[in-house]
Amino acid sequence: MLKNTHDSSLILERQRHRLLVPSILLGLLTGAISVGVNLSLSYGEEFRNRVIDFAHQQVIIGPWIMMGFTVMAVCLSVGLVSRFAPEASGSGISHLKGVMQGCWPFRWLRVLVIKFVSMIIGASAGLMLGRAGPTVHMGGAIGQGLVNSWPNQTFKDRSVLIAAGGGAGLAAAFNSPLAGLVFVLEELDSRCSSFEFFAAGIACLSADMVCRIVLGQYPTFHLVIAGTPPLDILIAFLPLGIVSALLGYLFNRTLLTAQKLISLPLWPRFFWWFVLAAMVTTIGWLTPDLLGGGQDFVNSILEGRVFTLQTIVLFFIIRFIVTIGSSSSGAAGGIFMPVLVLGALLGLGVGSIIQLLFPELNVDAKLFAVVGMASYFTGVVRAPLTGIVLIIEMTGNYTLILPLFVACFSAQIVADWLRVVPIYDALLENTIKKNESRELALSNGIN
Template sequence: MAPVVDVARVEYQGNGLTPLQDYGKTDRHLWISRLNASRREKPAWARGRSTPLSRHRHRLMAQAILIGLLTGAVAVCFHLALDYGELLRNRILDFARRYPEWGPSIVLSLALIGVMLSATLVIRIAPEAAGSGIPHLKIVLQGRRPFRWLRVLIVKFVSTVVGVTGGLVLGRGGPSVHMGGAIGQGVANLWPGKHSEDRPILLAAGGGAGLSAAFNSPLAGLVFVLEELEWRFASLEFFTTAVACLAADMVCRAVLGQYPTFHLASAGSPPLTLLPAFVPVGILSALLGALFNRSLLTAQSLIGLRSWPRLAWWLILASMVTVVGWRFPTLLGSGQDFVDGMLEGSALPPEAVALFFLIRFILTIGSSSSGAAGGLFIPILVLGALLGWGVGETIRLFLPELNVDSRLFAVVGMAAYFTGVVHAPLTAIVLIIEMTGNYTLILPLFIACFSALLVADWAGSLPLYEALLENDWRKDRFKRVIDRIRS
């Protein structure tokens, strides 16, 4: 057994204290008294811990709380601004439809001003703010591009609100993630002291907090960072992101209320015999999701050609928005109210579902390719809800004895189509559970989402944000080559 003095010396040095000299066993009482004094200076839970690591952890927690609070505040303002923009657009549409002679010109002017102003803000001030911003966030995390956080934050906010007010089919999910990442970058830049190694952690935490604040879904924000942003996830990064997501969600719930994003009327769990019917939902979601990704990439490539006048595309898009807004005003904007109507029991025959799916599909592609800022989360979920509803109505039509509830298929379709487009099944499942507040659909969600993922992989479809990231990177490299040739 080691002498007491030797044990004391080891523990004494392990606590970060260096003895002046070794007095030997005769002075062991001096060693023990000084060791006990060093123990009393620290609480029991902190003895033997690394002080620099503790300070690092505490700093990250403080930064995460600040990021979450700021992201939640921005998300609340963003949510209210978008709601007001949609309300203003609907009032203008109601007024214009009273005058069939010159009313369409009002709707066309509103749509054209919305798309031109929204896209011009992005093109002139912050091109990296175009679209959802998630590909830009991923490329910044990879260290391949700088982040002008304040410029992106302002342009993203204003451009998305203006575009949605004009009738573009855009959502708040992607912009909230991008703005949350911008806030994380800003906190990292402005925090006293230089801690460049923490910048990616705070940026990813801000992105997760943005998704948490957008849909009152803190778990989905955490899973999204792990699954989609593909950031390293040690315990420190995990807890930093979790704290930011929780802080952002608390702010939004305190101001906007503790309500789910989609209000699903009471619906029980589907019987186990009906579970195989959700496999076709996953298969169709994968195939139509691959078509969506390919169509969006093709549209962005065509519109990016210099020979194609961007103003002409804006005029075509505004004309489509005018026609749809005049006949089906609820199909414009994010579409959240439209899905709420479906989940509350509004009757939609299969032929109407097919028409609405086609309209929203085209408008989503066009709006995302216009150059304006705006997200794809809710537009993708709307397409998935229409797809799931159509499958449910078809089953109910041909197999009435199953007593199918199409609302359940609409909810499962949202998650499955999101998986088919983004290839993030865990995010889709957790997001839909939190957005609907319904945990009884966990088995159908897993069946449909993983069916969609398997079929999408089999079809060779790339995840949407990964494909957009690579597309942007290729365009940047091509532009640099052209600039070198010209110089």
């Protein structure tokens, strides 16, 4: 018995040692890709702002300049994906899960290139899409590429490195290595073994180090809270969790419905792209701060930017609709950051209402905004631990732990009662059904 245990330990050690070098290389490459994404998005946002400034100087044709720029960018972003790598559309996390489950092969190099280019073009146009999901997808693609090129890698190593690359992608996107590791355990590979955990940890650490060396060690969000939130206001985070679950359910259902509607042959795809471009142009003309992934917008909230309750509701509705449209367009881009933006607006709104109804509690609406990001993420993705760890790392503030637990796990419980299907699982299921329908139609045509 002891000999068998010893032999198992030796096998496990050898597997870990065999995965050490490829895991480090995987993290370094994923970190480098993430740095490229981050810098490219910064340049793209700067270019978009220049276009908006120039358009505002042209009183008559200004809106048409913006419209033309947005339509061209949307068509190019979606067209590249549609023509060369349809599996690169959206965030790619559901596709990555399908690859790990053996549902389809992984054209990793094609996905890597098209994902990067399409996302940069779409985000530069102002589509409300984030970089985290695509970085997770590209990290998984790099993992697949290492498996293909590295000698003596087994089929099991394939799933290990793909999952580790995905986790490294999330770690690099937000400077959050622990969240990347938890995301692998909670979302990508729930059956994760000890050496999978080892590979993911090494990859997340390596990717995060690359990003910190190049981009700096500052947390993603700048939040200043005076002391630890008192225990007597923890109960106030329960309604935030409940509302997050309800609106998370609405988000998931709306996104799935929108994708089905757009796939119907009622109108040509260009019609939907034109409608999306018109919405983005209108928002860019009136409130350009709302465009893009939304990280700077959230930072402005956490740094004390004041909104009326009516403005918060209006901004939430705008971001909700255009995020759904952007994600359904077929362009490469994730919903991770847009969901966090919606959560920040939701939390800010709930915090403002509690301030009005119970002024004696002396609550800080910014605190509700940051907790709302994690609770709304939980309502949509159904991964509460990832949400909690992610927000702690993104703010560098451990004092949020108790409010985060209350809001996230109340959102999880309500989502359980509502039978909310996690969004990435629902997207995966839809893709599988779509592929089965296509194969059935082809076989009927042949017969």
